[in-house]
Amino acid sequence: MQILSHIITNLPVFGVEDSLKEVIQFFKDTTYSHIAVMEKNQFLGVLGENDLENFEDTKKIEDYRYSLESFLVRKETSWLDVLEMFARNEANLLPVLDENDHVLGYYDLTDIVGVFIDTPFFTEPGGIIVLSKGAKDYSFGEIAQIVESNNTKLIGGFITDLKNDVVEITIKIGTVNLNEIIQSFRRYNYNIVFGNNDDQFLEDLKQRSEYLNKYLNV
Numbered sequence: 001m002q003i004l005s006h007i008i009t010n011l012p013v014f015g016v017e018d019s020l021k022e023v024i025q026f027f028k029d030t031t032y033s034h035i036a037v038m039e040k041n042q043f044l045g046v047l048g049e050n051d052l053e054n055f056e057d058t059k060k061i062e063d064y065r066y067s068l069e070s071f072l073v074r075k076e077t078s079w080l081d082v083l084e085m086f087a088r089n090e091a092n093l094l095p096v097l098d099e100n101d102h103v104l105g106y107y108d109l110t111d112i113v114g115v116f117i118d119t120p121f122f123t124e125p126g127g128i129i130v131l132s133k134g135a136k137d138y139s140f141g142e143i144a145q146i147v148e149s150n151n152t153k154l155i156g157g158f159i160t161d162l163k164n165d166v167v168e169i170t171i172k173i174g175t176v177n178l179n180e181i182i183q184s185f186r187r188y189n190y191n192i193v194f195g196n197n198d199d200q201f202l203e204d205l206k207q208r209s210e211y212l213n214k215y216l217n218v
Helices: 020-029 061-067 079-089 109-117 140-149 179-187 198-208 210-216
Strands: 034-039 042-048 093-097 103-108 127-134 154-163 166-173 191-197
Touching: 020 034, 020 061, 034 093, 034 103, 042 061, 042 093, 079 093, 079 109, 103 109, 127 179, 140 154, 140 166, 140 179, 179 191
Parallel strands: none
Antiparallel strands: 034 042, 093 103, 127 166, 127 191, 154 166
């Protein structure tokens, strides 16, 4: 899936010689969490809004070089890895670099989550099941076999949690009649964390996802 069309090019990239006053004003005027800084036309790092609270606005970015963070994505980075980078760094704006470390622009979290929501996993009709099993005991091949043995199509699936050697897998299947498939998973010693129709799952996602609430409702 291509996301290059979502690169934002109308936001500033500050130079290390710029005044912090300009950066502080940028954050006052926007809801973004970070902004890129370059030196000699190459990416140097990002400044976070929270880092500026105790800075003197009469100084230059250069005076606070030690506060720069180094996270970024490349133009060839996949959308899933971009989404992971947002989550890992608690950011809602990511600089996108080319092979020469020039800043091409930025990805906005809302845009990338929108790409995710528009995938068949969410748009295709069907049912959602959340499974859990020992991290050494599950297999996506086995999960697909169980679904297909019930004459149902597996639309997609991904790992949504991993704690204490227990993995949680969310799958979407091409039916809302889940009872027989759920019973099949139980026979293979999968625990059913959630099993219901698509509409209820999406509503639950909207209400309970701390990640989306934190970053999409800024």
